[in-house]
Each structure stands twice: as structure tokens, then as C-alpha cells.
Amino acid sequence: MKSRKPLFIFLYFVALFALFIGGIFIFSNDYLRDGKLTLDVAVEKTKVQEKDSSVVDLASFQIYFDGYITSLNKESGDTDYYGVNSYKENDNQYIASVSTRRLDKLKGLGFFRYGKGSSFFANNTTTADLFDEIYDGKIRNNVLRTYQDGSSVTYTFPAEVRKNNKFSVRYHDLTNESYDYTKEEITNTIAKNDSYVLYFELIDFSLIDSISFKLDGSVSGVSFLKSSAGDNNSNIEVDGNSITLKPVTLYASVEGEEVKTNTFIGYIVYSQRISPILISFFVTLGVLLLTCLYFLIFEGYAKIIFSKRTLMKLWKYRAVYVILLPSLLLLVLFRYLPMIWLSSAFMEYDLLDGLQSEFIGSKYFMRIFLAQNTAEMYRIFRNTIFISFIRIVSNLPFILFLALVINSMKRKKVKTVFQSLSLIPYFLSWVAVGGLFYSLLNSESGLINRLFSITTDWYHVSEPWWALLSLSSLWKGMGWSAIIYIAGMCTIDESLYEAARIDGCGPVRQAFTVTLPGIAGVVCLQLILDISNIMKDNYDQIYAMVNGQTLGQIQETVDVVGRIAFTSLRDGNFGSATAIGLIQGVIGCILVIIANRIVKKSDNEGII
């Protein structure tokens, strides 16, 4: 009876891990931090009919508004920054429920800014400057708005808004109902605790009556407008965690003419809940503990584990556990801990937000297999596999040949010297090997080109590189790989050679009939091992042998998975690189498991 226990235990831990990663996303909700917000936009019926007479009912409004949303998406640069969830109507308004993603990237409306209080008001940030401006009753000078028909308008707000509209934006601290803070006091209050600030400046909404949304967090303060008349009126209504924005009328000039604009302007200060990572961690821990308890109590493991015998056994091996500790710690830190960051493959990862970056699900994976980057992805995976495959297949005969030669050498001294020579390339780094091959092959001063007067520029052309990479792998690794085969050859029975000699076989014949079949097992083992590593690109070889500029030119054959990781770390799109790495890792894992199964089936010990 084969015990399936290890498999179940393994699957259990995989499930637990998935729960942890999933929990990070589940518990993190539609939080504004991700730039997601669902806005209920209320448009007054009569006003929109004035603007576009075809809008007479909900259906025609839908068409009108959809077009508007499309133009906003186009302006902002991505087709799903804005989306409409539903349409409703009441007596005098149409209400569209608009969902946004990446508030910070939206264009065409004005803009949103949000962030942690402490960094919002840090010195020299644009956000601190914005805040300063509206406090003093000024807003930014020029705002560009683009409309759905492609036209655009620049609003210029004079440095001081016209006298009869003069306003300044103050802070209404909801926690203690205080209205009178100075600028410094405001920034200090907001910046000191773990608050977030949502700042918005939405320009020219003559049609829009109000915008409402919910914030998942508790609101600690909002801005309000203090007009010169002395009254405090807020254009922000807070009801629990429901916020409603009402427009403010401001005068701006468009191409010299004065224009009235309906503007939503202000900021909201709110505080965050506990980090979702923490919640997820404790939930996972809870599940783990519960299952342990279950096994302890109900399946009787308690008796076994806590029995004197087991405890004595553990105590007996205490020293061994201790010496295992450092390596285990390092292993967890540098092999298992990174697995948690695999979740960044499902996020639009941002260094500042860390693991709480926005969840985008399988978007990267879809991109890989479908639309945009398919050609690039195909090329990357094809190159990785081809390079490995060509290397394995072309190197094997030569390595075996070398092993045969070394094995057949009789004189010890010559043998040792020769084997040492064959091992010298192994000790060179790929950087050095890159330099070596450059010295041989470069078109101006390279030895081979000069000797034979070849004018081809090998180095900068795509095609030869598969061969070059194979060749350099061969040169560098031949001696080392041959050792395994030589050792195998030593175990072949002498009498078989005797028999072959009697039959009149020369040394060459003997090699084919005795030696090679004798090490067939080892060869197969190595082959299977190598093939299971086919997804592992040797990026340090490629990067060292091809200097930076050429890399771009020879992309066709040399672009491999490792390159994605490398460029992503320079450019900052960690998510997509992790996604590709994840695919590579999973395929590699499956291949190794299959390979190990095959090896086990043929009675060998298996690599694992």
C-alpha cells in the first residue's frame, strides 16, 4: 500500500498558502488605497436635455453617458479606468454608478490625489503645494479638459478667484467639531496619525448635481468652504461613511472670456483599518491551529506526540535540531518567504504600497496568453526552451567523447594533466568567458576573424547566438560534466572488455559496444535531469556574454525569461515579471516531478 500521506500534507500546505495569499486580497476590500472608488453621479434631467436634446429617457441617457465615459477612458490612457455599473433614475435626476480604478491616473475630469497623511503634506510635494493653494483661496492656474468629441478646453483660474466668489478651504475636524485650525495645525493633525487624505479637484460639471461614494474607513475630517461672507458652508456632506460632494461655482477664464464653472473641490481625511496582511495571516494561522487541534484531539495524535516516548525521542535529538536551525532559518528567509511575494503577480505592484498594491487578478496572465505581448512572450519562452534544448543535445556527444578519451588514457600523469586542463574552463566566470569569446570572435580584432579573414560580424547578428551559447557552455562545462560519466565508466566490469578484445574489437569498437551501453543508465539520468531543467535559462551566461548594446540587436534569439526579471527590476513593473517567473517556475516544477517519476520507475534512486 503506497502511503499517500506526504502528498496530502503537501497539498494541505499549498492550500494554506493559497489561503494566506488569497486572504490578503479578500480582506483588503475596495479600499480607496487601491485607487478604486464607486461614484454615484447624479445628473439633473433638465440640464442634460438642454445640452443634448436627444436625451429624453434613461436609455438615451445611458448612450450619452457611455460615450462620455469612453472619452474619459481614452483621455486617461487605459480602457478600464472608468466603467459604469448601473443606471437609475428618480424624479429629476439620472444616476449613473461609475466605478473607477486607479484614481490617481484619471484624466479628463480634473484629478484626484490620495495618500497617507504623513507623505501628503511632506515638504516639497505637489500635494502639499496644492493644499497650500486652496487654503489661501487659490487654485491651480490652468486646467485642461477634454470632451467626448475630442475637443478640449483650457480653464484658467486667476490667481485670486473673483472677489464675489472669494473662498478659502478650511478643515472641519469631525472628531471634535473644530473648525478653526491654522494651516500648520491642519497639516500636523492630519499628518500625525495614520490617516489618509483624498484630495479632489474636479472641474466644470455644469450637468452634475452631486457625486456620492462610500469610503471604507472612518472619516475624521473634511474640508469646508469659508466664504468671504463669513458663513461656513461645506460642499461635502458626510453621513457615516457615505460622502456626497456638491459643486461650487467658480469663475474661470477660457481664452480670455469669463466662464462660470461647477467645481468639486476639497479633501477628505479618513483612517484605515488594520492591515489586510495581518488579518489574513491570523486567519491562516487560525486554520492551521484548528487543523492541528483536530488531529491532536480527535485522531489521537495527542497521545502519540505528547507521549513520553516521543518527547524523549525529541530530546535525544535536540542537538541535531539545533544544528539544523541556521540553515532552516536561511531557507525560510530566502526560499519560502519570497513565495509570499508571488502574490505580486496578481497586483499592480508598487514599491511604496508593497503587498497592499492594487489587485488586478489574472490581468498579466491574460496579457501573456492573449492580446498584447503574445509575440514577445512567445519569443521569450521559445528562446529559453530552444537554447536549453540545443545546448543539451549538442553538448552530450562531445562530453561523452571527452569522457571516453579520458577513460581510455593509460598513463596516469598524462591523464591527470589532461583532465586538469579540461577542468580549467570550469573555473572561469561567465564574464571572463564572455571576454574570451569576444577575443576570438569579434569582427575587428578577434583571432578567428583575423586568421581566416572572415568579415562577418558574428557578434551582432542574431542567428549564430544559439550556437555560440551552446559552444561556450560546452567549453566551460565539458570537463566538469565528464566527471560523472568517467566515474560511471570505472564501474564497468573488466571482463566485458576482455570479451570484446578477444572478439577482435579495436578500442573504438569497444567504446561503442561496451563502454557506452555500460553507462547508459547514468546518461539517461543526466539527460532527464537536464531536460527537466529546460525552463531554467542561464541568464548569467547570456548577460555576461552579450554586452548591453548588443542585447537589443540580437533580441530575436537571445531574449529569455531572465531578461524580463532584469528589466523589470530596472523599470519597476514587478507584477508582470513575477507573473512570468511564476509560469516558468510552475512548468519547471512539473517537469522535474515528471522526470523524477520516470527515473524512479526505472529502478534508480531518483534525484530527490
Place this chain on the structure above:
Amino acid sequence: MKGLFSMGIFTNVSPVGLAIIILAIVLVVFVIAYVLILFNPFKIPIQIKARLEKIFGMIGKTVLIIVLSLFFILPLWIVIAASFTDSIEFIKSGYSVYIPKFSLDAYAYVFKNEKILRGLLNSVLVTAIVTVLSSIVNTLAAYALSIKEMPGNKLLNGIFVFTMLFAAGMVPTVLVIRMLGIYDTFWALIIPPVINVYNILLMRNYMTTIPKSLKEACVIDGGGHIRVFFEVVLPMSVPIIATTTMMSFVLKWNSYMDILYYVAPSHTELWTIQYVIMDLLSNMGAMGEDETIISKYVVQSATIVTTMLPLICIFPFLQRYFTKGLTSGAVKG
């Protein structure tokens, strides 16, 4: 592969090149003759055949060994030769097998250049620390994993082996290093490489082949597991420990990717020598210290030779352990 076959016109083949081509043709003729003799389609009488075979065999073998030796040494020799070449001569004639004009200028430059010296120092430090640490940590871990009767042995083995099946990839590792706060510091170069599961597995497999009787003898004498380790397992595992230590050493000495990923591009004080070599070509000017012209390729060659020296020195001492160490436990029988 079309590019391979559309070679440039063989206009000005140098005499040496011509000689090599002729030699190659001779070699091919020789091989064809040998094969013909072996398979004997012309039905030459056996005694003559045997004699011919013997002669061809001897010549063939010697030639083969010479050619192969050249194959291994030549690329290296070219670089060594280039490193001792005068730069002006080098710019004129390029890489070659002989030294047109001997000069130690490049080496003078190398040993006066701060960046290179700093790189060497960093490499030495980093490699020494990592090799020692990883030897200790990995050997201990291998021993612990090799004790089959230890409770949880299977589970622990599984934990270690799983990391060879599935790796999280480069990006998550870098992100973890950032999170741990060691990004762009010296620690990032020495802590992550210490754990090497491949070496642990090699050593574990070797240790399991140590006869149980020896271990039991020590236990009977009143030894605990630690004593068994130091008195029985460790002395007997010297070949494999030497091998893995050397593999660690070589790996770390030759590595440049850790700088690439774990160190910010501007932080040049942390660079190890391999990365300095890579950077050399892009950043080095054409002028030497005292206004003498110096070619960056010659300097690169000199630096490469310098980095090879420690390895070449250690290599002969450890060579005898390789075969034994690598293969016991890996091949049955």
C-alpha cells in the same frame, strides 16, 4: 542559422590561418583513412590491418590529445597573451596567439586602479566569508538531514528538497531583500548565498553511504550525535566537503548577478571584481595613468587573468577529491 554560412570572402587569409586550414584538411583525411582501415572495405589482410590500426591509433591518439588540449587552453592563452601585450601594438594587430610586444602596462594599470583593487578586495572578503559560512552551515544541515531515524527527518528533507523543485524567482527574492532592509548593503552579498540546497543534498547523499557500523561504534562508546559527527562523519566526508567548499568558492568568486540585482547601480564601492570587469569595457577611458595610451581590452584581459589566479592556485590541491566526492552516492554500484 543562415548567417553562419554566409561568411565573408576569404580574401586576406593570413599565413597562420592558411596553415590551420591545411592542417584541418590533413586531419580530416587522416580520420577518413582511419575509419577506412577500421571497417576494412578493401579487404586488406588482417596482419597488415592490425599493424596499420596500431600506428594510426597511436598517432591519432596523440594528435587528439594535443588538439583537445589546445581546444581547452587556447582561448585562455589568447587572453593571457593579450594581457601582456603593449597597447599600441594591440590596437594595431588585435588578439593573437603570440605576444608582439611584451609590456606590463596593463598590469600596472590594474594594480593602480582603485576601482579594480576595491573590487578585488570585495571579492576576497565576500567569497571568504560566504565559503566559510556556507561550509559550516551546509555541512551541519547535511548531517542533520542524513540521520534517518530522527523524528521529522522525512518532513525536514521534504522542506529542503521542495525548494529545488520550485523557486519563487528573481523578482520576489529581490523584494524580500528590500523588505529585510539589506538591499544595497554588504549583507545582501553574504547572507543569501550561504544556503545552497544542492550542496546540502550532495553531502547528505555522501554521508548516508558511511557504514552504519562505524557510527554505531561511536555511539556505543558513549557518544551523542554531535560526537558521532565530529569523530566519524566529518573525517570520512572530507572529499565531499572539499568538493562542495570548492564549488561554493568558485560560484561565489565568479558571481556577478548578485551585484546586478541586489545593489543599486550607483553604489560602486560594493562591486565585486567580476562586475568591475563587466563594467570596465563601458566605462574605461583610453588613457592610462601617466598619459600612456592603454587599451581597455588589454586591461580587461589583465583583470581576467588576475581573477583567475586564486582559483588556479587552489585547484591542484583539491582536484583529487572531485572524482571521489562527486560520484559516491550518485552512481549505484
